[in-house]
Amino acid sequence: MRHKTFFWFFLPTAAAMFLFIAMPIVSVLIQSVFTPHEAVLKEVETCTPLVGCTTETTIDQEATSALREAKPLGRFVGLDIYLDRGHLAVAEVAEIWRNSDSLGAFFDRLGNLPFYRAMGFTLTFTFLVTPLVILFGLMVALAVNAVHARLKGLVIFFSLLPFVITPLIGALVLFWMIDSRGIIGSAVQWLANDPGLSLKASSGMVWIALIVYGVWHAAPFAFVIFYAGLQTLPKDQVEAAQIDGATRWQQVRYVVVPHLMPLVTFVALIQLMDNFRVFEPIVGFNASAHATSLSWAIFNDLGGETRQLSSAAATSVMTIIGVAILLSPVLVRTWRDFKGKT
Amino acid sequence: MASRAQKMPTGLRILSSAFVTLWLIMAAFPFLWTFWGSFKVELDFFSIADWSYALTGERTKAAYGQPFTGAGYYGAWVQEEFLKNVINTFIVCFFVVLTSLTIGTLGGYALSRSSYRYTFWLLITALIFRAMPPITLVAGYMLPFFEWNLWGILPTTIIVLVAINQPFTLWMLHSFFQNIPKELDESAKVDGCTQFQAFRHVIIPVMWPGVITTGLFSFLLAYNDFAVTSMLLAEENRTMVPQIAAFLGTTYTEGNIMFAVAAVVSATVPLFILVMFFQRQIVGGLTAGAVKG
Known part of the structure; x- marks a missing residue:
């Protein structure tokens, strides 16, 4: 395809991404070094007969709004x-x-400190949920592969539900169950024989609940991909391993897992990106007292009556840097592969 | 043919069946439970007194004379006019899917047919954009949108969601188009077609399976979004998901929580139907992405 034809084909999508992804990144960068103007003060002298004159310092509403109008970004x-x-x-x-x-x-x-608190949870969530999703997805895929063929469609149907569900809704559905008055919450109270026990009371429990949600939500994704990978597993390799006397576990460890390795890398990459942006479950679980994430911190700054755009922008920039660091090994590897090819 | 050596020992077979059953319960039970509970009153669904009330509906019987009630649905749909939010959601989803498929198809096709080096860089850029948490971009939109009076309306949200959708759409369609043999459109070009004519007459008729699959994922992204819609839409233009969040924020008073439960069940139904009809396409789309990596 010639450059000119390519340009016209690619223009609409490039324009959309440039205007609404690249420019906003510039916009947050700029906003993060500006802060709203302070109110303009003025001194007013009020003179009343008999009492005399007093000077008062008040906010000059007109001048303040004029300044804000003229320079909406604020001061550097x-x-x-x-x-x-x-x-x-x-x-x-x-x-x-x-x-x-x-x-x-x-x-x-x-x-x-709010930023480190958010950072701590975001990293814990990302680096616990990602391996757990891979492990759990692999286990489900292996187990489903072993059950009767006619059941597979049904299993896949129900497995997809937690994955396609709106994250906020999925979080709410689980939250209503683990609520101290919900079914799992009551069951835990009954098991522990402690009617005062509430999963929402301790930070540790809330973190575990959020991680369970994360695995529940993303495991189907890993499962579907690994299951598809298992269908292309070369039979002769498995048979050769059997003839060599490999146990079932050894077959999984030395034949199946290496075969699925490219898929594991793919799932890990997608999961790292998605888990790093965790925030709907925190809203859904109403858990901000116990756990906050970087995305939640931005959301919290942007929402509400006082929109703290500068603060949100600064957190955004640092989140973007975090994403870049997270992605850098992948990018370096892709670059090497690309170099090797050409 | 499973040989005898490959046949599983009974113990392992039972174990894996049990594990699959456990997973099925984990995946499906929360939805069934919430669906069941949405027809109860709050004191049954969130029972302090006795958890079995949720099954028998003691309090619901006391309040309405029967163990099931549509009060939550009435509250959400009639009292809180949830229908308006549902319509907004479908407007947003329809236009997001339409626009992002149109421009994504053109872009993905171009990427798959060009052999220059910049296609690699464009795809890598798209991958980086895909990794951006949408909420960080939202922080960048707020000030310009306020200044230009674009904030709060549906078209703004639609175009933002289209843009956020593009990186993924491009990757997916790029790999679909690569599976369509280049010889098809090249032979059309030999016959005198321009590139666009070749695309129009040769590629468009054969691209629908890939486009439908990509469209499903675009739909899911638009439907499931919370970060963008909750921040960029004014109260009267809200879609379903931010409206549900608003139910929680303002109506944690007794009774009204059931509005949220009913709304959640209502919002799950379209997804349920989607999975029912398009299960194969969703699975195919997920695995296509993985194989291409």
């Missing part, structure tokens, strides 16, 4: 927003570092 503050308490909190971290006698205490107190 450089990296201040990145370094403030809501984000990297450099001063606070240094202070904690000086005053903590052990590393454990340091991380404990670091977890009270």
Whole structure:
């Protein structure tokens, strides 16, 4: 295809991505170094007969709104927003570092700062859910592959439901069950024989619930892909392994898993990207008191009456940097493959 | 043919059947339970007194004289006018799917037919864009959209969702088009067609399976989105998902939580139907992406 033809074919989609993905990234970069104008103050002298004159400092509404109108971005503050308490909190971290006698205490107190709290949960979620999804998906795929062929369609039908469900709705459906008044919540209370027990009460339990949701939601994705991979498993390799006396476990370990390895890489890549943006379950589980994520922090800044655009923008930029770091091994590998090919 | 050596020992067979059954219960039970519970009153679905009330519907009987009630649905659909949100959702989904397939098909086709180096870089850029959490982009939209008075209306949300959808659509359609032999459109070009005519008369008739599969995923993305729709739509233009979130925020008072439960069940029904009719395409789409990687 010639360059010119390619250009016209590709133009609409390129324009959409440029305007609504590339430009917003520039936009958050710019917004993150500006902060809203402070109110313009003015001194008003009020003179009343007999009492005399007093000067008062009040907000000049007109001038303030005029200034905000003229420069909607606000005033330039450089990296201040990145370094403030809501984000990297450099001063606070240094202070904690000086005053903590052990590393454990340091991380404990670091977890009270909003950005590090969000970062901590996001990373824990990403790096626990991703391997669990792969493991669980593989187990379901192997088990389904072993059941009767006629049941497979049914199993796949029900398995797809947690995957296609709207994340917020899926989270709510699970949350209503584990609520202390819901069916699983009551069951846990009955099992533990403790009517006061609530899954929502402790941070650890909430984290586990969110991770269970993450695995429940994404395992079908891994399952479907691994199951398709199992269908292309070369029979002769399995038979050769059997003749060599491999046990069932050894067959899985040395024949099946290596065959599925490219698919595992694919699932891991997609899952890393998707789990890093976790936030609907936090809204659905109403869990922000116990767990926050980077995406949730942006959402929280943007919502509500006071839209803190600068703060959201700074968190966004750092999230994008996080994504870049997460993706860099994949990109480097793809680049090497590409170099090797040409 | 499974040889005797490949036949599973009974123990393992039972174990794997049990595991599949357990998984089926995990996957399906939450939906069945919520569906069942949506016809109860709150004190039954969230029973403090006795969990078996959720099955027998004690309180529902006391309140309505029968163990099932449509009160939650009445509250959501009539009192809170959920229908408006449903219509908005379908408007958004329809236009997102239509637009993103139109421009994505052109772009994906071009990527699959060009052998220059920049196609690789465009695909990598698309992959990076795919990795961006949508909410970080939303932070970038807010200020410009407020300034230009574009905030809060459906067309803005539609075009934003189309753009967020593009990287995925491009990857998927690119791999579908690569499976269509190049000789098809090249022979058309030899016969004197322009590239666009070749696309129009030769490729379009054979591309529908791939396009339908990609369309399903575009639909799911638009339907399931929460980050973009909740931030970019004004209250009167809300789609279903942000409306459900709003139910939770404002109506955690007694009784009204059942509105949210009913709304959740209502919003699940289209997805259920979708999986029922397009199961094969969804599975095919997932695996096609994986094989191409």
